Structures are given as C-alpha cells and as structure tokens.
Amino acid sequence: MAAASPQTTSAFELKGRMATLTVLRLQSNDARHVLVQLDERLAEAPGLFAGMPIVLATAAELEPSADMLAAVVAGLRERGLVPVAGMDLPADALADLGLGQMRNSDGERQAPERDGPESARSAQRPAAGGSRVITQPIRSGQQVYARGGDLVVTAPVSAGAELMADGHIHVYDTLRGRALAGVQGDTNARIFCRTLEAELIAVAGQYLLSEQMDARLRGSPAMAWLEGETLRVETI
Amino acid sequence: MARIVVVTSGKGGVGKTTTSAAFAAGLAQAGHRTVVIDFDVGLRNLDLIMGCERRVVYDFVNVINGEANLNQALIRDKRVDGLEILPASQTRDKDALTFEGVEAVLTQLAETHDYIVCDSPAGIERGAHLAMYFADDALVVTNPEVSSVRDSDRVLGLLASKTRRAEQGEPPVSEHLVVTRYAPSRVGKGEMLSVEDIREILSIDLLGVIPESTAVLNASNAGVPVILEDKTDAGQAYADVVARYLGEQREHRFLDEKKGLFGRLFKG
Ligand SMILES: Nc1ncnc2c1ncn2[C@@H]1O[C@H](COP(=O)(O)OP(=O)(O)O)[C@@H](O)[C@H]1O
Ligand SMILES: [Mg+2]
Numbered sequence: 211m212a213a214a215s216p217q218t219t220s221a222f223e224l225k226g227r228m229a230t231l232t233v234l235r236l237q238s239n240d241a242r243h244v245l246v247q248l249d250e251r252l253a254e255a256p257g258l259f260a261g262m263p264i265v266l267a268t269a270a271e272l273e274p275s276a277d278m279l280a281a282v283v284a285g286l287r288e289r290g291l292v293p294v295a296g297m298d299l300p301a302d303a304l305a306d307l308g309l310g311q312m313r314n315s316d317g318e319r320q321a322p323e324r325d326g327p328e329s330a331r332s333a334q335r336p337a338a339g340g341s342r343v344i345t346q347p348i349r350s351g352q353q354v355y356a357r358g359g360d361l362v363v364t365a366p367v368s369a370g371a372e373l374m375a376d377g378h379i380h381v382y383d384t385l386r387g388r389a390l391a392g393v394q395g396d397t398n399a400r401i402f403c404r405t406l407e408a409e410l411i412a413v414a415g416q417y418l419l420s421e422q423m424d425a426r427l428r429g430s431p432a433m434a435w436l437e438g439e440t441l442r443v444e445t446i
Numbered sequence: 447m448a449r450i451v452v453v454t455s456g457k458g459g460v461g462k463t464t465t466s467a468a469f470a471a472g473l474a475q476a477g478h479r480t481v482v483i484d485f486d487v488g489l490r491n492l493d494l495i496m497g498c499e500r501r502v503v504y505d506f507v508n509v510i511n512g513e514a515n516l517n518q519a520l521i522r523d524k525r526v527d528g529l530e531i532l533p534a535s536q537t538r539d540k541d542a543l544t545f546e547g548v549e550a551v552l553t554q555l556a557e558t559h560d561y562i563v564c565d566s567p568a569g570i571e572r573g574a575h576l577a578m579y580f581a582d583d584a585l586v587v588t589n590p591e592v593s594s595v596r597d598s599d600r601v602l603g604l605l606a607s608k609t610r611r612a613e614q615g616e617p618p619v620s621e622h623l624v625v626t627r628y629a630p631s632r633v634g635k636g637e638m639l640s641v642e643d644i645r646e647i648l649s650i651d652l653l654g655v656i657p658e659s660t661a662v663l664n665a666s667n668a669g670v671p672v673i674l675e676d677k678t679d680a681g682q683a684y685a686d687v688v689a690r691y692l693g694e695q696r697e698h699r700f701l702d703e704k705k706g707l708f709g710r711l712f713k714g
Contacts, residue, residue, distance in 0.1 A: 220541075346618075347649055349603030350596055366649050368599045386647075 233297065234286070236268040241281035245289075252289060260290045265312060267297040276303040283307045340376070348373065348387065355393075369409060378402070390417075397436045402446070406432040416441040448556035451563050452581040452619075454605075456597030458568030460589045461626035464662055465684070466565035467495045468673035469585065472688030474529035475673075478560040481520065483551075484534035485577040486567040487542055493533040496523065497669020507535040510547030516554055525674060530559075541572065548576045570604060580610050583620045583691075585653065589627045590638035595647055598623075602648065622653035624687060629658040630703045641701060654687035656680055657700040 238244055252259055264286060268274055274282075279299065286293045295310035296303075304311050340358030348354055348363060350370030355361075361375035364382045371387035373379050378400050379391045385403040392399030392414035401411050406427050409420050413436045420428075423443055430445040453466040463486070470482035483506060484492035493499040498521045504514035509532070516532075523529035532551075535542065555562050566577035578584065584605050588598040605619045606612055612619070625641055632638045645652050661678035665671065673684040679700055686696045 346606055347602070349606070350599040352603045352607070366647075368603075368647070370596065370599070371603075 231263055231265045231294070233265045233267050236266065236272060236274060236282065239272055239274055239278055241278050241285065244282055245285040248285070248289065261292060263292045263294045265295050265297050266293055266299060266309070268299060274299070276300070276306065279303050280307060283309070342375075350387070361391075369407075375399070388412075391434075392436075399436075401434040402432075404431050406430055406443070411441070411443070413441055418443065448559045448562050449582045450552060450556075450580050451561060451583045451585060452566055452578045453563060453585045453587060454566040454574065454578055454601050455587040455594070456568065456570060456574075456601040457589070457594045460587050460594055461624075461656065461662075462568075462587050463492050463495055463565050464666065464672065465585060465587050465624055465626065465656070465687075466563050467492060467671040468681075468684035469688060469691075470561070470563040471523070471526050471529055471671040472673045472684060473561045473563070473692075474523070474526045476688065476692060477528070479528045479558065480561045480563065481530040481532060481555050481559050482563040482565060483532040483555075484565050485543070485573050486565065487534050487573055488536065488539070489567065490534040490536045492565050493521070493531060494669065495666045496531050496671060498523070498531055498533075499669075502533045505533045505535040506551070507542040509551055510542065510544060516551065525670075543573060543576050545576065545579075549580065552580050570600065574601075575604070575608060578605060578609055578619075581605070581619050582611070583622065585622050585624050586648070586650065587624050587626055588644060588648070590625060590629075590633060590640070590644060592639065595639060595644055599648060602650065621650045622691065623648060623650050624653050624656065626656040627658045628655050628700065630701060634703060641698075652698070653690055654683060655698055655700055656683045656687070 236244060266279070266282065279296070283293050293309060295312045297312040301311055340356060341360040341362065342354065342356040343362045343364070344354055345364045347365040348367045348371040350368045353372045353374065356375040356377065358376050360377040360380065361373055362380045363373065366383045367373060367381055367385045367387045369386040373381070373387065373389045374393050375391050376394045376396060377391065379389045379402070381389070381403040384405040384407055386407040386409065388410040389401050389403070389408055390412040391401045395414050397414045399413050401413065407429065411418055411434050413434060416436060416439060418441050427443055427445060432443055433446045434441060434443045451469070453462050453469065455462050466482055470480050474480040482492065484490055486492070487507065493502050501521050504519040506519065508514040509516055509519045519532055521531045521533065523531065552562060564577045564581065567573040586598050586601060588594050602621060605621060609619050611617065623645065625644055628641065629638060633640045641652065641655055657679050659678065659680035661675055661680045662672050665675050672678065672680050673688070675681040676685065683700050686699070689696055
C-alpha cells in the first residue's frame with residue numbers, strides 16, 4: 211500500500227484536557243428507583259441527554275453493590291447515555307463494567323480549563339467562603355467555577371461560556387452563556403443578571419433552556435430561583 | 447524592543463493574511479521597521495499576497511531547524527522600505543514549529559525591528575497557539591457572521607489565558623477588533639451582523655472596518671498588499687486601521703451603503 215510511512219507521521223496525540231462531565235450521583239441503592247426517576251428527567255428534555263458521557267458517583271453513606279452498579283450502567287446505556295467512569299467506586303466493579311476510575315479528593319481537583327488569568331489568580335486567593343469576582347469577559351469555551359461560594363462577574367459572559375457556583379451567580383453585564391448556581395445542591399442559590407440572553411440557567415440541577423424561558427424576559431435584568439421543584443425567572 | 451502583533455481569528459478565510467500584509471506594509475510606510483511572519487505552515491500564502499513567492503529560498507522552518515540563518519530567509523519588500531517577510535514552509539509538517547524555535551526567532555527579530563506581525567493560521571491548534579503566544583497586541587479579524595464572531599470570541603478567551611502575558615501575570619494582550627468583508631447592503635437586509643452587534647458581542651475596541659471589495663482580490667492577484675492601492679476603499683480602510691493603531695483618531699467609514707459617505711463616529 212502506498213500509504214504515508216508510519217514512522218514519520220504521528221498517528222495520535224495524547225492531550226491532558228479538562229472537560230465538563232455530567233456526574234450522576236446515586237442517592238439510592240435501588241437501581242430500579244434510580245432509573246424510574248431518570249426516565250422522568252429524560253422525558254423533560256428529550257434529546258438533550260442523548261450520547262452524553264456520564265460519570266457515576268455515589269453519596270458518601272451508600273455502598274452500592276456490584277450488581278446494583280451493573281444494573282444502573284446497563285440502564286444508562288439502554289437510554290442512550292454513555293457511562294464513562296466511576297468516581298470513588300470499587301475498582302474491580304468498575305473494571306468489570308468497562309468503566310474508568312476517577313478520584314474526587316479535593317486536593318487533586320484542578321482549575322477548569324481555559325480559566326482566564328484573572329480567574330486563575332483569584333483561585334489562588336479565594337475570597338471569603340470561596341466566592342470569586344471576575345472582571346474580564348468570559349469567552350466561549352471558558353468555564354468558571356466558584357467552589358464553595360458565590361460567583362460575581364462584572365463583564366459579559368459569551369454564548370458558549372459556562373458559569374458554575376456552589377452559591378449564587380451575579381452577572382453585572384450580559385449573560386449569553388450558561389449559568390449553573392447551587393451546583394452542589396443548594397436550592398436557595400439564585401442567579402442574577404443585568405441582561406438575560408442565557409442559553410441555559412440552572413439552580414441545584416433544575417434547568418431551563420433559552421427556548422423554555424419567557425421570551426419577554428430576553429434582554430431584561432432578571433433573577434432566577436427555585437420555588438419547590440420549579441425554576442422561576444422574573445425581571446428585576 | 448519590538449512589539450509583537452498577532453493577526454488571528456479562529457476561523458479560516460476571514461482575511462487574516464490580507465490584513466497581515468496590509469497592516470505590515472502600512473506600519474513600514476509609516477517608517478517603522480517591520481517584519482511579517484507567515485505561521486501557516488503547509489498553506490503558505492502570505493508570500494503570494496505580498497508578491498514575493500518567487501524569491502522564497504529559505505523559510506521560517508529552515509531557520510528554526512538551523513538550516514539557514516534569519517538573514518538568508520528574510521525577504522526584503524521591493525516597494526516599501528523597512529518591510530520584510532519571513533515566509534512559511536510549504537511542505538513540512540505542522541509540528542515543525544517548536545516553542546523554543548519560535549521564541550528564538552522572535553527574540554532575534556525583536557533586536558532589529560519595531561514591529562513583528564504574526565499571520566496566524568486558522569484554528570486553535572499548535573500553529574495558531576504559537577502565533578499568539580508571544581504577542582503584545584492582537585488584531586482579531588472577524589467577518590459579520592455568527593460563526594466567525596463565535597470563533598473570534600473563543601480566540602479572545604485564549605488570548606486572555608494561553609499567552610505569555612497571561613501566564614506570567616503581565617498586563618494582558620491588547621485586543622483590537624478588525625471587521626472585514628463588511629457589506630452594509632447585506633447588513634441592511636439582515637443577512638449579516640452589523641458592526642454594532644459584533645462589538646456588543648465581543649466587547650472589545652473596534653480598530654477598523656474593511657468593506658467587502660473587489661480591490662482585495664485584484665490586489666492579491668497582483669501580489670500587492672491592498673493598502674498600497676491607496677485609491678481603493680479597502681486600501682483606505684486599512685490605512686485607517688494602521689493610523690488608528692499608531693494612535694491617530696480617525697472616524698470610522700465604509701459603514702453605510704452610500705458610497706463615499708463617512709460613517710458615523712463610534713463612541714468609546
Ligand atoms: N475585504 C475583502 N473583500 C473581499 N474579499 C476579501 C476581503 N478580505 C479578504 N478577502 C478574500 O477572502 C479570502 C480569504 O482571505 P485571507 O486573507 O487569505 O484569509 P485568511 O488568512 O483568514 O484565511 C481571499 O480570497 C481574499 O481575497
Ligand atoms: Mg491565511
């Protein structure tokens with residue numbers, strides 16, 4: 211075959227790259243229970259989850275059996291999700307299921323990829339309670355996470371950018387990207403922005419896509435919060 | 447000490463090379479010793495647009511590999527004093543540009559030039575990364591379409607995080623927006639984004655607007671940086687870009703459909 215010489219062209223590259231992965235954190239040891247609720251969630255946003263890579267994790271007090279994990283993984287695959295790894299789960303069970311192993315010890319946690327210089331600096335000096343203040347625009351492809359606190363942004367957030375905070379998110383400019391407040395489950399977290407053009411907003415896992423938001427809110431100052439299970443958005 | 451200016455965009459075919467050639471020629475016309483470097487290894491067309499393709503003997507990669515010295519590879523422009531070109535190689539693989547090699551060449555060029563203009567390849571891979579890494583200033587070339595604006599936005603994120611200035615905590619790369627291939631009639635019909643929209647989305651300073659113009663193709667076919675065609679709209683628009691970059695206040699023009707009318711002044 212007259213192909214390029216295998217010695218001279220590199221057939222692949224290995225790159226360390228941070229990516230956002232959706233973590234499915236088990237809070238029940240009953241696989242059927244988990245899958246029934248998952249079906250409800252998938253029904254709300256058909257298509258959104260298709261092909262989505264999933265990392266399996268578990269609440270600290272649970273010790274899921276290998277059978278339980280196998281049932282959940284099979285269920286995920288049936289539903290078109292792609293389980294890729296388990297976090298802090300038994301290595302042998304993961305190996306049997308063809309999943310990779312991930313660890314989530316805090317010390318190893320890395321800053322999100324492409325954090326701006328300023329955000330990198332503020333990560334080294336966290337303000338009280340882990341809050342972060344970002345004064346530079348957050349561009350498409352960038353992620354900023356305020357771990358353990360609020361995220362305050364005083365510059366525009368581009369479409370394709372992602373904000374995450376364990377607490378509230380404030381954007382004193384246009385929010386065009388995604389904003390996820392209360393990502394560790396704080397249902398009291400809120401999102402505030404001066405101009406709402408967001409692709410997605412979420413509080414404690416309840417989310418709205420732009421087309422699900424009231425069109426009259428676009429371009430307005432807005433606040434989003436949870437009322438029970440419902441994510442509400444109003445102008446402010 | 448030279449100032450390093452990267453001309454970048456993310457997307458291909460938006461006018462980076464056209465802009466690099468015009469901008470470098472304009473700086474040299476203004477009396478600054480300028481070199482323009484083609485980082486687009488494999489595609490190499492800066493030398494065509496500059497009309498010196500037949501004079502290319504050694505290139506950027508030869509210099510990096512120590513196969514030639516800089517003076518052998520630099521091509522002196524015959525029309526504009528103080529303008530030089532460092533061409534890209536056509537045949538080598540993209541990994542030929544190494545971090546250390548690029549740094550060494552830029553350091554050496556900085557001793558003898560006022561401005562080093564780096565014509566970036568498309569994409570955000572190695573070549574584009576190296577072209578922007580050492581930059582002091584960036585011209586972000588954007589066409590009035592959503593995909594181009596989105597790619598420019600990504601590139602702005604990289605300029606703010608993946609450059610020497612960002613990594614060393616120095617003042618950030620200063621970012622300038624150059625909107626090219628602007629066709630006011632199509633903006634009017636809603637087929638293209640307006641300059642205001644683009645500025646609003648990218649929120650950076652607008653250095654200039656280059657109209658969609660047949661002069662660009664004519665000039666590139668003739669191997670002349672379009673800025674040297676000073677009777678043409680695109681040539682004048684690039685002259686404005688250079689003047690503004692060098693600190694002169696000039697009104698933005700070529701924003702309206704009616705030819706010859708000056709556009710309204712942009713504030714801020
Ligand atoms: N202002 C303009 N008006 C018309 N055509 C243009 C203009 N700017 C660039 N072009 C054309 O667009 C094509 C791509 O330009 P080029 O400078 O090579 O882009 P890039 O380096 O970003 O790939 C070329 O054919 C060029 O002639
Ligand atoms: Mg080019």
